[in-house]
Amino acid sequence: MTASLALGSRDVAWADVWSALGGAQDTLEEAAVANRIPRTLLAVVVGAALGLAGAVMQGVTRNPLADPGILGVNMGASLAVVTGIAYFGLASVSGYIWAAMTGAALTAGFVYAVGSLGRGGATPLKLALAGAAISAALASLVSAVVLPRNDISDTFRLWQVGGVGGATYAQLGSVVPFLAVGFVICLASARALNSLALGDDLAAGLGERVALVRAGAALGAVVLCGASTAVAGPIAFVGLVVPHACRLLAGVDHRWLLPFSALSGAVLLTVADVVGRVVARPAEIEVGIVTAFVGAPFFIHIVRRQKVRSL
Numbered sequence: 001m002t003a004s005l006a007l008g009s010r011d012v013a014w015a016d017v018w019s020a021l022g023g024a025q026d027t028l029e030e031a032a033v034a035n036r037i038p039r040t041l042l043a044v045v046v047g048a049a050l051g052l053a054g055a056v057m058q059g060v061t062r063n064p065l066a067d068p069g070i071l072g073v074n075m076g077a078s079l080a081v082v083t084g085i086a087y088f089g090l091a092s093v094s095g096y097i098w099a100a101m102t103g104a105a106l107t108a109g110f111v112y113a114v115g116s117l118g119r120g121g122a123t124p125l126k127l128a129l130a131g132a133a134i135s136a137a138l139a140s141l142v143s144a145v146v147l148p149r150n151d152i153s154d155t156f157r158l159w160q161v162g163g164v165g166g167a168t169y170a171q172l173g174s175v176v177p178f179l180a181v182g183f184v185i186c187l188a189s190a191r192a193l194n195s196l197a198l199g200d201d202l203a204a205g206l207g208e209r210v211a212l213v214r215a216g217a218a219l220g221a222v223v224l225c226g227a228s229t230a231v232a233g234p235i236a237f238v239g240l241v242v243p244h245a246c247r248l249l250a251g252v253d254h255r256w257l258l259p260f261s262a263l264s265g266a267v268l269l270t271v272a273d274v275v276g277r278v279v280a281r282p283a284e285i286e287v288g289i290v291t292a293f294v295g296a297p298f299f300i301h302i303v304r305r306q307k308v309r310s311l
Helices: 002-006 014-021 028-061 073-088 093-115 124-146 150-159 169-188 190-196 200-205 210-232 238-250 254-278 287-304
Strands: none
Touching: 002 014, 002 028, 002 254, 014 028, 028 169, 028 190, 028 210, 028 238, 028 254, 073 093, 073 124, 073 150, 073 210, 093 124, 093 169, 093 210, 124 150, 169 190, 169 210, 169 254, 190 200, 190 210, 190 254, 200 210, 238 254, 238 287, 254 287
8 A cells, every 4th residue: 555655657755655644735745645545545445346246256156267357247237337338317426336246146146046056066167157148248238338428437447447546535425335335235244155155055054044134245245356447447357356365375264365365466466556556657557457467367377278178
């Protein structure tokens, strides 16, 4: 977070960082830091939300390839927001969030239904293929809605890439309550997700209401994905990379894995935002592009593992 405040198209001294944190905006450097504060905070909360949502999705589906981007959830949220703006006059951040959560929920259910068809049920690769196909179809629909509308095409061209630039305190104030609800739901499901990891039959034998647990945890993940996408666009791969890395540190116990995933997601997205600002000075690379460079090779590595192919 300190690096995010100090580094960018204009680097600033540490003294200016501390002055800006105290409210001073008398110099260009202090003003630059003041503008970076909401951007940094948004990167932290969105990264934490996506990391936690990915870990929960992988626990709910018992699918190591589960990720809000790969399963099409983020793109479903994007389509709902774009449709709301183009045809229903949505103009507030809270309206975007409600639309995004609705789109995310419908897409998650549809992808899981499609991936469950055929022999073997919802296997990891079937879900990944269903998510990729549906995500591509939804992306085409988003383009079909946006392209004829010159009044919104420029704004959403950048938004669809995914980024935290231009963040404001008003956006943070609108999205934080939704994210807080999602965090509480997901973290409260940690013990039940440990039972689901043993299989539905054994989880039921341990007294868990499997369908209710799965629905509740999925709801928390959808809230996190929808709210994050509404304010930052569809940022992919954070929810895929982070839980796998955290399992090396925290193990498979979701009571530890979920908090670690939230913290690591915040770190990853904040670092990616700093990298995007530094490597393309004086321009910027949106954080969604940076995370794709990290996540795409990681996704290919997971798919190629014999353990995943045999599931």
